[in-house]
Amino acid sequence: MNPNLSDWDDDLPAEPEEAYQDLLRALKRKSGFGLFFVQCTPVEADKLIVKLPQEIPQKKIAVLRLVEAIDNLYQPVTEFIKDKQIDILLIKGLEYSLYKYEKRSFGEITEGQFSNLTSVPHILNHLNQQRERFRDDFPISFVFLLRSFSINYLIHRAPDFFDWRSGIFQLPTAPEVVEQESNRLLLEGDYDEYLKLSPEQKIEKILEIQELINETHQKLIRRSNLLFKMGNLLVAVNEYEGAMTFYEKTLTIQPSFHKAWYYRGNVLGHLGLNEEAIDSYEQALKIQPEFYEAWYYRGNVLGHLGRNEEAIYSYEQALKIQPEFYEAWYYRGNVLGNLGRNEEAIYSYEQALKIQP
Secondary structure, three states, X not given: OOOOHHHOHHHOOOOHXXXXXXXXXXXXXXXXXXXXXXXXXXXXXXXXXXXHHXXXXXXXXXXXXXXXXXXXXXXXXXXXXXXXOOOEEEEEOOHHHXXXXXXXXXXXXXXXXXXXXXXXXXXXXXXXXXXXXXXXXXXXXXXXXXXXXXXXXXXXXXXXHHOOEEEEEEOOOOXXXXXXXXXXXXXXXXXXHHHXXXXXXHHHHHHHHHHHHOOOOOOHHHHHHHHHHHHHHHHHOOOHHHHHHXXXXXXXXXXXXXXXXXXXXXXXXXXXXXXXXXXXXXXXXXXXXXXXXXXXXXXXXXXXXXXXXXXXXXXXXXXXXXXXXXXXXXXXXHHHHHOOOHHHXXXXXXXXXXXXX
């Protein structure tokens, strides 16, 4: 079986704001074993965890929070419900078990490619193989609280388990939550902090931003800033072509976003497209002439092309703006040395060493 999104479109309500009421009705009337999948953000999942017991007081509701990757769900559920009377079990955090085995490029993930599977996470093999045991041993409703990407995982990689679904419900994200979560991500450090994350944490971060980019209530400028953020994160995992796509989407919305032109130039340089990189730096400098990093990297690319006099000019423009920029003094010295202007090169190195011995 090779299900696709169209297989479950009918499960989704015509109007997303009706999804919560549909979920309530389904859980109220369901008795015994059932599988429900709720597409929502972690913030909305936490709200749901608080609201459901208030809305369905006649049902015993419990929450199993997974905080790390697991290969077996049956055992944790068995231990969790032991000696408890439970009608509905909410499960949050299955995502941690999905990303661990992802071998595709981050660029493929951001493009939403779910076919050509390279691996199946152990947890999904387990769910496929143990589905009858879940049905026979647990006369309760399981409600999985998942991001859209995670539901796609289940559709494509756990079709046997997924086919027993009692329903899929897409909960809308409130506009204030979209704003709050977007601002949180935009204020976080990106490149250096991103490098410290595990591979599965990097996937999770990319998907978190991806979903906010696509939110219905997302404001255009904030969407542009998130696109820029995604580009930076893809640069951190050396996915330069994917990063280029996001920078160009950013510039479609904000053509005067000088940092997007600058980072686009950096990516073009990594791809060996030096003339295009210079053009991109020059676009950044038209918008923000005091952007010394753009002058500096423009100088580096010009030096790489052997255009030494232009490179020196570029470094000197950077140093007029930021005289303590020792890297510019250093590379200026290199270019001067290439031209045989050794005394000037020595002076440039000495300036670099005064700043950074």
